[in-house]
Amino acid sequence: MKTLALSAKEHLYLRIAQSIERQIDTGVLKIGDKLPSIRMVCREHGVSMSTATQAYFELERKALIESRPQSGYYVRSCPRKRLGVPATSKPVNRHGNEGQPEDIITRIYQDISRKDLTLLSLSVPSDELLPIAKLNKGMVQAMRELPGSGTAYEDIQGNDKLRRDIARWSFTWGGNLEENDIVTTAGSMNAISFCLMALTERGDTVAVESPVYFGILQLAQSLGLKVLELPTNACTGVEIDALKKALERNQVKVCLLISNFNNPLGSRMPDSHKQEVVRLMERHNVPLIEDDIYGDVYFGDSRPLCCKSFDESGIVLWCGSVSKTLAPGYRVGWVAPGKFKEEVIRRKIFHSISATTLTQEVIANFLENGRYENHLRRLRQTLHTSCLQYIRAIAEYFPEGTKVSHPDGGFVLWVELDKKADTIALYEKAVRHKISFAPGRIFTLQQQFNNCMRLSYGVRWSDKLDDTLKLLGKLAHTH
Template identity: 55%
Template sequence: MEKNKNEFKYLRIAEVIERQILNNTLRAGDKIPSLRTLCREYGVSQNTALNAYYYLEGKMLIEARPQSGYYVSFSNARIPSIPKKTNPSTIANHGDSELLVSKVYGNLGENGHLALSLGTPANELLPIAKLNKALIQATRDLKGSGVASDKVEGNERLRRQIARWAFAMESHLTHEDIITTSGCLNALSYCMMAVAEKGDTVAMESPVSFGMLQLAEALGIKVLELPTHPQNGVDLNAFEDALKSKQVKASLLISNFSNPLGSCMADKNKETAVILSEKYNKPLIENDINGDVYFGKYRPKSCKTFDKTGIVLWCGSISKTLAPGYRVGWVAPGKFKEKVLRLKLFLTIASTSVTQEVIANFLETGRYENHLRKLRATLHGNMLKYSQIIGKYFPERTMASRPQGGFVIWVELPVKIDTMEVYEKTSRREISYAPGRIFSLQNQYNNCLRLNYGLQWNNKLEYRLIELGNLFKNT
C-alpha cells in the first residue's frame, strides 16, 4: 500500500510538469524546479522527486545538466503537422494485398532485423517471467491440468473478468454476453461471417489494418473505404452515406487508437455511429483491441458502451498488450450471439483452456493493470521520441499522426517518395517498416508508412530511426 502511495505521488508530480511541457508553458531550454524545491513544494522525499524526474527523462521531455539542474529538452517545434483527412474512392473494392504484405513481412524474425513494421510490443516490455509462473499455476489448478476441452463459450472465470474489466468503458456486459476466441482476428472473422456473405460489402476506415483487408478478401467480401481523420477517426457523414446504401451490409471500425492512423473517435462520435447503425439496421463490428493502451487519465469508451439493441459486435484481445502468442481474445456479439456461437462450434469447438486461465488470473489479481500502467508510460514516451525524430530528421513537409494511445504512428512523406520502392533499400539495411500501400485495396498512400513505437528504446533504435529519415531525405 505504501509503495502504491509513493508511486502515485511521483506520477502526479511528473504529470503536472509533463502537461506544462506538452502545452508549451515550459519550452525547450527552460530550467525546471530543483529537486530541493520540488520536495518542499510537494512535501515529498528526495527519492520521490528523483523518480518523477527519471520518469520525465525516460520520455525525453527533460535532461539533466551536470552542476546545473534539469532542463526541458522536448520541443513542440520539432513535432510534425498532422496529416489531413483521407479521401479514398467511393467505389467498393475486391483486392489482393497478399503479395505486398508478404514482401514486407517475409523477412521478419531474422536476427538483427529492426521490426518497425509490427504493431505489437517488444518482448522486453512484457511480463514474461510472471506469465510463465502463472502458466505453471494454471496447469495445477485446472481440471485435468488443462488438457480437457472447455465449454464453447470459453473459460467462465475469464469471461467474468472481461465483463468486470468492461466497466472501465462504462459498459454493462455480463459474462453470459461474452464468447472467448483465439485472438481478436478470430473474433472479427466470426463476426464478419455472422453479418455478411460472399459478395456483400462492408464499410471500413481508410487506411485500415491489412489484417482486416485480408480477412475480407478471404471471405469474398468487398470493402468500401471511408474517409478518416488521423485524430478523430471515421468521417460520420461518409459513414451514414455508406449505411444508407443497400450495397453495404455492415461496418467495421477500430474505434480506439486505430491501426494504422492511431485515431480515436470522440465518445459523442461513437454514440452517433451506434445510433446510425441502429437507424439503418446495419451491424457494427468494433475492433477495440487497443482501448486499454491509452495515454490519458481514463480508458476511452467504446461503441459498445452506447449499444442498447445489440447492434454492436465488440471484439477485444490481450494479443497486443500482454501475450501475443497466447491468442486469447473475445467478442460480445450482442443479438448475433447464437450465430457467432455456432460458428465457433463448427470451426474451433473450444478455445485453449490453459492460456485463458492465465489471462483470467492476471485480470483478477490486478497484475494486468500494473503491467498496463508501465506499458502506457513507456509507449507514450516512445511516441514522443519518434515524433521529435520524425520532425527533425525526416524530409521537410513530412507529416505524422499524433496518437493518444496504441502502438503505431502514421507518417506521410512528400508525394514524390514511394515508400514501397524505398523499402527495398531499408530492407537491405535490416530496417523494416510497413509501407502505406498495404493498408488499402486502392492505389493510394504510396508516400506513407506506419511505424511501431512498441520497441525497447535504446541508442541503436534511435540511430536506426535517424538513418531511416536520412534514407527518405536522400530519395
C-alpha cells in the same frame, strides 16, 4: 491521511512539469535553453528535491528536455509544433478493388523470425515489456489445476472464469457485460472472422476506415466481400457524414471499425462520435463489428469508452484480445456479439469447436488477482515514452514537410512523407539496412498511401532505436 499526502505530492510535481511544458509550447523556453537547476526549483516552488526531480523526470519522459552530465537540464524539442498531422483520407472507391501488394505483406510477417532486423513493422509489444515469468508460473499452475492438465476441450462458449473476468473488466468502459454475453476466440482476428461469417454472404459490402489494418482487408477479400473504404481523420477516426451517406444509400451490410487507437492511424473516436455511430447503426439496422484490441493501452487518465458502451439494442459486436498487452502467441481473444450471439457460436462450432484450454485458464488467472492493471500501468508509461521519443526523432531526422499522427494510445504512428515518395521502394532499401517497417500501400485496396508508412513503437526506447530512426530518416531523404 498518508494517501492524501501522496496524492498532493503527485499533483504538485505534475503541476510543476505542466508549467514548464506550457513555456516550451508557447516558445518562452526554446530548444537548447537551460532550465533552472533542481535546487532552484526547490527554492522557487517550496518543494523537496524528490518532487523537483520527479517533475524533471516527467519532462524527460515526454522527450521535452534532456539531462547533460555536469551541466544540467536543457530543452530538447517541441515536436508537435514542428510536424503537421496527416490530412483526412479521401478514398475514391472506384468500381472494383485494386488489391494489396501481397508479397510485401508476406515479407513483413516473415520478418518476425529475423533476429537481425529492427522490427518497426509489427504493432505488438516486445518480449521485454511482457510479464513472461509470471505467465510461465501461471501455465504451470493451470496444468496442475485443470482436469487432464488442460488437454480436454474447453466449453464451446469459452472458459467460464475468463468470460467472467472479461465481463467484470468491462466496467472500466461502461460495458455492463455479463459472463454469458462473452464468447472466447483464438485472438481478435478470429473473433472478427466469426462475426463476418455470421453476418455476411459473398458479394456483400463491409464498410471500414481508410487506411485500415491490412489483415482486415485480407480477411474480407478471402470471404468474397466488397470493401467500402471511408474517409478517416488521423485524430477523430471515421468521418461520420461519409458513414451516414453510405448507410442511406443501402451500400453497407456490416460496418467494421477500430474505435480506439486505430491501426494504423492511431486515431480515437470522440465519445460523441461513438454514440452517433451506434445510433446510425440502429436506425439502419446495420451491425457494427468493433475491434477494441487497443483500448486498454491508453495514455490519458482513464480508459476510453467503446461504441459498445452506447449499445442498447445488441447491434454492436465488441471484439477484444490480450494479444497486444499480455501474450500475442497465446491467441486468447473474445467477442460480445450482442443479439448475434447464436450465429457467432454456430460459426465457432463449425470452424474451431473451442479455443485453447490452457492459455485461456492462464489469462483468466492473471486477470483475476489485480496483476493485469499493474502490468498495464507500466506498459502504458513505457509506450507513451517511446511514442513521444519517436515523434521527436522523426521531427529531427526525417525530411522537411513530413507529417505524423499524434496518438494518445496504442502502438503505432502513421507517417506521411512527400507525395513523390515511394515507401515500398524505401522499405526495400531499409531492409538492406536491417530495418523493417510497414509501407502505407498495404493498408488499402486502392492506389493511395504510397508515400506513407506505419511505425510501431512497441519497444522500450534506447539510443539504438534513436540511431535506427536517424538512419531511416536519412534513407527517406533519398526518396
